[in-house]
Amino acid sequence: MTIYSLYIYDRHCTCVYYQDWHRTKRPKPAVEGGILSAVSQAVSPITPANNDGLVTSGFASPRHTLSSNTGVVVAVGESKNQLPTAPQTQPFAGSSTAGLPFDEEAKLVYGVVISLRNMVKKLSLRDEQFVNYCTSAYKLHLFETVSGYKFIMLSDPKADSLRFVLRQIYVGPFLEYVVRNPLVKMDSREQGIDNEYFRASVDRLIRGLSVFA
């Protein structure tokens, strides 16, 4: 049993966050302009700024953490090194990238989820939500917030419903490090919500689950 990936979409149908764990078939990096900035460093179009793997300062960076040389104290007593290192620091190390480009994949995932959501709403007598679907290789779970954010997770097909996990991500890391983070421009349609604390916090939450092994 394991967890493969997490996608977050905003109400404008755009992917604002992506993270993956045990994927053996990774997506290719998105084409230039295919996805917003600050969605995931691992799938961003490859540019010289991304290749050095270092976070530059301010808003130009894919992550919203100000570096210390800007003179703004973001957090005291917590250095980057203490955070669990994200598995994407070395993009695509040791896994094949035979999949689709990430921007294509993100659109397909959203399309499938929206079509299924509409189908379920049509078939149901009351206003019912689509919860999950499974194939022979994976299971997709959906949690939608009132504000239109969609949390989508891919896991092992034998996993139970992981809706509560998606809700935990929303209630915990998402509210704390995205909604309450003044440096994240939510709903901007220009950039994603990726930042170091959110990524580390989600990573910790997922790795702590019993289905993650």
Next chain:
Amino acid sequence: MTIFGLWVVNKAGGLVYQRNFADGLAPLTSNEYLVLAGTLHGIHAITSRLSPVGSSSGVQVIEAETFKMNILLTVTGTKFVLLTSLADTSADTILQKVYDIYSDAVMKNPFHTPEMPIRSDGFDTRIGTLIGNGQT
């Protein structure tokens, strides 16, 4: 455990058979069922390409809050879709039996045109005895 309905979708995504058993889902017009079957056909194709690990089949079970759709894809591309309550566990065996009945009563029927809507009393009655009023 309740069985709400059965759809048979041909390999081109057209709905060739649709029948409701128990109440519990919204009654739709035949046009709406056709649209849903077409959508499902498309979704089925996309889901097999989204696999995070190696190759995958298309979607097999779709769950909502009170019902689920169980999908059986045959090697010839025909899809059998059974709409049941969440607690139902017999869907796979029923779908397999429906496939058996389809092979017997539809494919061996010399008056049936392949890929066209199923109008066969034999199929209807045998499905009726298999599923009844949808309560198990």
